[in-house]
Amino acid sequence: MASSLLTRQLAVSLQQNLRLAAPGSRYVSKTATKTVSEFEYDTPSMKTAVPGPKSQELMRQLGEIQNVGAIHFFCNYEESRGNYLVDVDGNRMLDVYTQISSIPIGYNHPALMKVMTNPNNMSAFVNRPALGILPPENFPDKVTESLLTIAPSGMTRVQTMACGSCSNENAFKSMFIWYRNKERGDTNPSTEEIDSCMINQSPGCPDLSILSFMGAFHGRTLGCLATTHSKAIHKLDIPAFDWPIAPFPKLQYPLEEFARENAQEEARCLEEVEDLIVKWRQKGKPVAGIVIEPIQAEGGDNHASPDFFSKLRNIARKHGCAFHVDEVQTGGGATGKFWAHEHWGLDDPADVVSFSKKMLTGGYYHRDELQADKPYRIFNTWMGDPSKNLFLSEVLNVIRRENLLEEVTRSGKALMQGLYALQTQYPHILSRARGQGTFCAIDACDDATRNSIMMKARNKGAFLGSCGEKSIRFRPSLIFKEYHVHQLMNILNDVLTEQK
């Protein structure tokens, strides 16, 4: 398979147009040999259908211990390199999903391997500290030279956490604390508050709420889950808080053809947000914070305009609600800027920005006012993991040294061009190509077709993720180059030709 791909690429090597000229034409990258990282493979290479026999046997084994219904296949991470994920059956796939968008600079990046072999780093791995009480000597420096160099506009404070859900849970808590302190003014919590909070009752545990959006995904722990509204299977049977849920704009594509309709749709959603804030205040459950993803990822790669976010931020300010931008999936560079919210062009984009995934450590930035007033209010045993900060530091170095945000912008353009070309060519199958940087998606005509395309692509060597009801999401790492886009497009083109 790999050699046949290569042969076909060579066979059309005279073709220099980056666009799909006609069905069956191939992308050829002129720059492949120049930009390929020496540590990675150059093509996919398939030996079996996926999952292959070894994966299936391991699935049977693990099935004795866990529910394995979500497992795609088992991986050979030692043999994986860069953009290529190798499975236990020896199949080597171009990875356009990257562990649910969580591998920033590809597999086994030499810079990260070096972190591991540096003896100065060993102690950070072997002795996981309780960061909130006994941080290591280099912790302030490490945070300053890594997390703070990429802090969102207006933020100089950051709290690390172990994962995305814990980041959002604690971000919510910091908004609740901030909101109540604001209401309380200079007075101390009352005895009634202190006593009632111990038994889960107001006023100590107040009836405050977080406003979220339909289609949102903010995690699966009970606080986060009350703001997650992407798929029923995530929420069914789990008790939830009665918190307000606003509609997220459903934009029509192509955007330039539906400018007026989309502006109206965004205005409708913003109006609903204000209505809900008023309604929940009247219900006695005031909105302490609004949480939103810059691009709803799990919910179907739903975008909104910078104008929408700017107005939403103003609504939050006007009503005294904190504004929390959840960049767990969008953060880390895949949109071509380090944070997706930078595309809005606001000086004061948010009160809280949470992150995880490609950042390797969870956590959240916040404005000064959002810092808890007392110790132990935002706290847990580990509060992150300094060994993950070491990796993050090195990832940031690589991003800067290799200008990866520019690369992402370039690859992203090629990816969008490719997706536009595909949907032009297969309009009965594909629609709504959309994206920012390489953070892209396209819709299939239905769920079954989407899944069939993804399975076939996988068997041809491109591993993709899904989102929403019928979308394919593209989540390559930041070292995904134009010629990887071309490999992907060749595979998708083959799949779609068969699909017809």
Added chain:
Amino acid sequence: MASSLLTRQLAVSLQQNLRLAAPGSRYVSKTATKTVSEFEYDTPSMKTAVPGPKSQELMRQLGEIQNVGAIHFFCNYEESRGNYLVDVDGNRMLDVYTQISSIPIGYNHPALMKVMTNPNNMSAFVNRPALGILPPENFPDKVTESLLTIAPSGMTRVQTMACGSCSNENAFKSMFIWYRNKERGDTNPSTEEIDSCMINQSPGCPDLSILSFMGAFHGRTLGCLATTHSKAIHKLDIPAFDWPIAPFPKLQYPLEEFARENAQEEARCLEEVEDLIVKWRQKGKPVAGIVIEPIQAEGGDNHASPDFFSKLRNIARKHGCAFHVDEVQTGGGATGKFWAHEHWGLDDPADVVSFSKKMLTGGYYHRDELQADKPYRIFNTWMGDPSKNLFLSEVLNVIRRENLLEEVTRSGKALMQGLYALQTQYPHILSRARGQGTFCAIDACDDATRNSIMMKARNKGAFLGSCGEKSIRFRPSLIFKEYHVHQLMNILNDVLTEQK
């Protein structure tokens, strides 16, 4: 300081009694030179008051980025060894708190260093997988040879998670799902359930509850926090679920003197549990699960008898509630058995057992019926971290090879003897010495005295933790030997002599 301690020890080397014979007498360990691990120090060594000037300067720096009110001091983890934690000012303390009970076999244990230098392990650190969809080849084997070898009675299934809170949140979710599936029988979820869950409403998000106990600590994310009732500062201003809270027995010490009163107290609490289950069912918020710590740790090291837990387990069974034993702090060997609940002697001790901290990975074991019926119901991006499993495997090897559970039992006896002796000698200051293995605690007469004892002990080279209103908790690692107990007792004796 260290040399003076040593000198004093030598000076009394003829004294062989392990008990405190008189005020000012010293413990001397005859076996110290034989059992001291070659990799660790032999005594504390203090250079400054703690926090020293370097710690204070780093606190100032980090204070620009985070709330540092909970920080004790900054650590030099590279120089820390075994039971001795070294701070940035060169102070070397006997660590009896171990990162809030989370360092299983001491600092920089050679066996764990080896894990880091084994090239076969590098990929597990550098490429963190999305375990729920793309596990590494060795995952079933690694889980089988580590977590499953120590599975609680009746459990062959385990789900890893990143931290204690995520473990408990997901354990709660698995109990809710199990409970609703039981109610639903063979029928599928209704359209009404599917639709209503997306907007946080019942019946899709049902009004189910988890019964917890006053004084409990199960974590700080919103689901966990609704079952946590140890300190107001953890809960104030955070919305909570209206879930039932039962009293946890308040035992009187010494136990043998208050057998009848304590039995009555436990009966009273159990009665209240049953009342609450009935009451919450009538309120339309049935109890899906009961969660309890075998020893309430954060809440003040509160113990109950095996009989109490056995009856509680029966009440759960009788009322169709799942029984969740939270071993996040008690698990991993410190009580002298691998799980504290093993002291109850039950064949079927629980439906769910959660863990984290000394296990290095979070997660929970569960009975077969508690496994979610469909994929993605219990799910998140990382679902743990295989690099932590590698460390856990090695920790388990060390525990077996060095018979650490026996050692813990031996050191624990010495520790309890020491605490009994101290409270006999200083009855106006200390009371209620209690513990299992080295998982011990003692009460001071009040909060201020407790804190003063801890500060003074720290400045003399013993780092301790607090819990509850006025308790000192002892949480050494599993390699805490009898002669470490003696060092600790010498320091406490010095402190208490001054305290008088």
